[in-house]
Amino acid sequence: MSSIHKLLNFSLPLITLILIPILMLPYLFVKLLLSVKKAVCSENLARKQLAYEYVRRGALLSLVDIRKDNLGAVANKARSLGSPNVIIIGADVSKVQDCKQFVDETLNHFGRLDHLVNNAGICRGEAVENVDDVSLVTPIMDVNFWGAVYGTLFAIPHLKSSKGKVVVVASAGGWFPVPRFSIYYVRVRH
Known part of the structure; x- marks a missing residue:
């Protein structure tokens, strides 16, 4: 037993001294990559109202809603937070021509497009088995899916030239299902 203790007392510190630098190098490399990523991609907009966070970062805003009059208060607050130039556009994102x-309009007003934020969404609280007419749920796909696609398709050439970004705000319904919001998941009865 004492020979095992002597062996371990000699070998374990030696192994530890050898393994620490070997294991530490990949760890430090990963930490370096993560810190570079954090410095380059410093946009953390979680739990913040996107329009106001963009304003705080110096953005000029083009606000779009199917009901243009809903945007007045948002535009006024954005101006009060420091954005000197905010425009309001009435558009239905489920319509191709409105997205174009x-x-x-944004390009004509500002001359460029840096970010496109797709956050339009609607829902219908009804179980799938209670939907008799599929055409009642197509507006949900038209707004929630096609609305993001149409706007993005028209914005891509301008975002490429400005090295801009597309931000898509998705529903929590995909990972936290709520009863009766069946457009995000289908509940099967057994």
Whole structure:
């Protein structure tokens, strides 16, 4: 037993001294990569109202909503937070022509497009088995899916030239299902 203790007392510190630098190098390399990523991609907009966070970062805003009058208060607050130039555009993102129009109006006003934030969404609280007419749920896909696609398609050429970004705000319904919001998941009865 004493020979085992002597062996361990000699070998374990030696192994530890050898393994620490070997294991530490990959660890430090990963930490370096993460810190570079954090420095380059410093946009942390979690739990913040996106329009106001963009304003705090010096952005000029083009606000789009199907009900243009809903945006007045948002535009006024954005101006009070420091954005000197905010425009309001009425558009229905489920319509291709409206998406082209809001991208064109933004470009005509500001001369460039740096970010496109797709956050339009609607829902219908009904179980799938209670939907008799599929056409009642197509507006949800038209706004929630196609609305993001249409705007992005028209914005891509301008975002490429400005090295801009597309931000998509998705529903929590995909990972936290709520009863009766069946457009995000299907509950099967057994």
